[in-house]
Amino acid sequence: MQLQLQTWVEVEAYLRSSRGIILPIGSTEQHGPIGLIGTDAICAEVIARGVGEAAGALVAPTIAVGMAQHHLGFAGSMTLRPSTLIAVLRDMVESLVGHGFERFYFINGHGGNIATVTAAFSEIYAARSLPAGANVQPVVKCRLRNWWQNREVLQLAKELYGDAEGSHATPSEVAVTQFAYPDAIKSAPFDPPVAPSGEYTDAADYRRNFPDGRIGSNPGLATPEAGRRLYDAAVAALTKDYLSWVFGSRALPEMNNGIAVNCSSFPRKLVKKYRRPRSRHRRDSGGLGQVIAIAGFPCAEMTGCAVSGSSRQFFHTSKAGIQGLQYQHLPGPPLSRLLLG
Numbered sequence: 547m548q549l550q551l552q553t554w555v556e557v558e559a560y561l562r563s564s565r566g567i568i569l570p571i572g573s574t575e576q577h578g579p580i581g582l583i584g585t586d587a588i589c590a591e592v593i594a595r596g597v598g599e600a601a602g603a604l605v606a607p608t609i610a611v612g613m614a615q616h617h618l619g620f621a622g623s624m625t626l627r628p629s630t631l632i633a634v635l636r637d638m639v640e641s642l643v644g645h646g647f648e649r650f651y652f653i654n655g656h657g658g659n660i661a662t663v664t665a666a667f668s669e670i671y672a673a674r675s676l677p678a679g680a681n682v683q684p685v686v687k688c689r690l691r692n693w694w695q696n697r698e699v700l701q702l703a704k705e706l707y708g709d710a711e712g713s714h715a716t717p718s719e720v721a722v723t724q725f726a727y728p729d730a731i732k733s734a735p736f737d738p739p740v741a742p743s744g745e746y747t748d749a750a751d752y753r754r755n756f757p758d759g760r761i762g763s764n765p766g767l768a769t770p771e772a773g774r775r776l777y778d779a780a781v782a783a784l785t786k787d788y789l790s791w792v793f794g795s796r797a798l799p800e801m802n803n804g805i806a807v808n809c810s811s812f813p814r815k816l817v818k819k820y821r822r823p824r825s826r827h828r829r830d831s832g833g834l835g836q837v838i839a840i841a842g843f844p845c846a847e848m849t850g851c852a853v854s855g856s857s858r859q860f861f862h863t864s865k866a867g868i869q870g871l872q873y874q875h876l877p878g879p880p881l882s883r884l885l886l887g
């Protein structure tokens with residue numbers, strides 16, 4: 547759910563069921579001979595929107611220009627100074643804190659942003675700690691997650707590209723942009739196929755060391771099909787992480803890695819009729835409802851959740867029967883708060 551496509555009335559309603567928001571942050575910088583200037587922003591944006599759909603979470607406008615001073619030797623690259631980016635992030639977060647948001651989940655597409663975003667979090671926390679006797683409510687928490695740094699994506703990238711993944715203009719990030727924008731796929735010869743690796747300081751130093759812009763990578767291996775797989779892996783991993791962070795660590799352990807939230811957003815073909823449960827939990831289920839299969843997520847046991855018409859509650863079911871995990875579905879935006887029964 548994009549924040550930009552909601553009304554203020556809808557955002558107020560959302561805040562009654564969730565205090566979390568996802569903020570995609572990327573960069574506008576060269577990505578070698580075939581990588582789009584917007585690669586980092588595009589990856590963060592499409593993955594954040596996927597997580598937002600799966601988790602029923604609001605997604606803020608993408609912060610598309612990041613800290614990329616070292617890329618300024620290449621045409622089209624743009625940067626914010628670290629101090630500017632910190633100020634931007636602080637103002638964005640504090641705007642939303644004023645409305646009741648408390649959990650700010652940044653999905654990042656650019657390694658060069660990490661230090662600055664982390665510093666911005668410290669500035670946000672410092673502003674809440676410094677006033678004498680500060681006991682600021684509510685508690686504001688920020689989390690930074692790089693879309694490519696989770697077990698699922700790292701494993702897949704290694705399997706797909708091995709050492710040719712490199713660290714800048716990687717085939718993985720180029721593949722995700724190819725999946726997102728197939729009409730913008732480019733090609734060019736690479737010499738050498740895998741670029742050199744090393745260190746850099748400022749823009750001139752970077753261009754000297756890495757003349758075509760790549761570091762350690764062969765983006766010529768990218769395909770949109772691989773991009774789709776990387777996208778799916780990132781969305782699954784980050785959705786799980788987001789939900790457990792926003793709704794509490796108790797929310798997920800019983801779910802066997804399944805994601806059963808925001809059931810109303812699952813594709814219609816996945817919604818099947820639910821048969822009356824046989825277990826002693828029948829009383830709780832409210833009788834006939836629907837099962838919403840949980841597809842696209844690694845899930846060994848979980849088969850769905852039952853919707854009981856009157857109480858608007860969801861129940862986690864598995865091969866072993868209903869587990870007692872319960873979701874409360876509030877009116878308004880698609881999902882809501884997780885409650886363990």
Ligand SMILES: [Zn+2]
Pocket residue numbers: 577585586655656714715719
């Ligand atoms: Zn990048």
